[in-house]
Amino acid sequence: MRENETIQTIKRRRSTRSYRDIPVPGDELHAIIEAGMYAPNGSGDIERNIHFSVIQNRDMLREINTLAKETAAKSDMDWLRELGGNDDYNCLYNAPVLILISYNEAEVCAVYDCSAVTQNMLLAAESLGLGSCWLYFPLQAFAGGHTDALVTQLHIPAGFKPFSSLIIGYGETGVTRIPRRTARNIFYA
Ligand SMILES: Cc1cc2nc3c(=O)[nH]c(=O)nc-3n(C[C@H](O)[C@H](O)[C@H](O)COP(=O)(O)O)c2cc1C
Known part of the structure; x- marks a missing residue:
């Protein structure tokens, strides 16, 4: 099987889901966000249509966790309700960093x-x-009654909405177990 550094990273x-209490250096964060900006996009103008909220403030992280869980606890979906109430x-x-990726809602x-963008950033x-x-x-923090206050606090532009989010940090465990993926669901014609 053909492999190179990119494929190995993927x-x-x-x-x-377990992080060390160490901040992520600013230039690492910037490089990750920049990689997101180089993702393919269907809107034609990613720079105009995207907004990143890079959240490292502990009170803010705590608030987002609390608000997300509050909304989830009232969900119709069992798994969300269970986690929200846990x-x-x-x-x-x-994690020391949460990044929200907001986009112009009008863009299909x-x-x-x-x-x-998110996948580029993870890689x-x-x-x-x-x-x-x-x-x-x-x-979920943006799906309850606190949306407007959060949007204002995070300076998310008018008409934009968070569609995706990721956390980043130094992982607690150094060993990665790569799962096996078989090729049984591929058809070549
Ligand atoms: C759209 C999307 C939403 C996800 N949301 C969550 C989440 O809210 N909480 C979580 O712990 N993991 C979440 N994940 C991570 C998945 O659980 C994970 O990618 C999947 O189990 C495969 O594991 P891997 O990323 O280690 O390959 C999400 C992944 C995707 C693509």
Whole structure:
């Protein structure tokens, strides 16, 4: 099987859910965000349509965890309700950095574009020796009654909405177990 450094990085990247209490240096963060900006996009003008909220303030991280869980606890979905009501659950896994990726809501490709940006960022983090995890759960913080206050606090531009989020930090464990992926669901014509 053909392999190179990029393919190895893709395979090595796994979700990290336990972090060391160490900040991520600014130039590492910047490199990760820049990698996101180089993702393919369907909107034609990613620089105009995207907004990153880089959250490192501990009070803010705590607030987002609390608000996300509050909303989740009232969800119709069992798994969200269970996690929302679990006192031991921190939806940010105590990571030092949460990045929200907001996009111009009017763009039809917003979800796809944010997804491509997120994956680029996860891979960039992995390539720099940082752990990361793509997260849906924190977006719940924007689905309850505190949306406007949060949007203002985070300077998310009018008409933009967070579609995706990820956490980044130095992982607690150094060993990555790469799962096996078989090729049984591929058809070549
Ligand atoms: C759209 C999306 C949303 C996700 N949301 C969460 C989440 O809220 N919490 C979480 O712990 N993991 C979340 N994940 C991570 C997945 O659980 C993880 O990627 C999957 O189990 C595969 O494991 P791996 O990333 O280690 O390959 C999410 C992943 C994606 C792509």
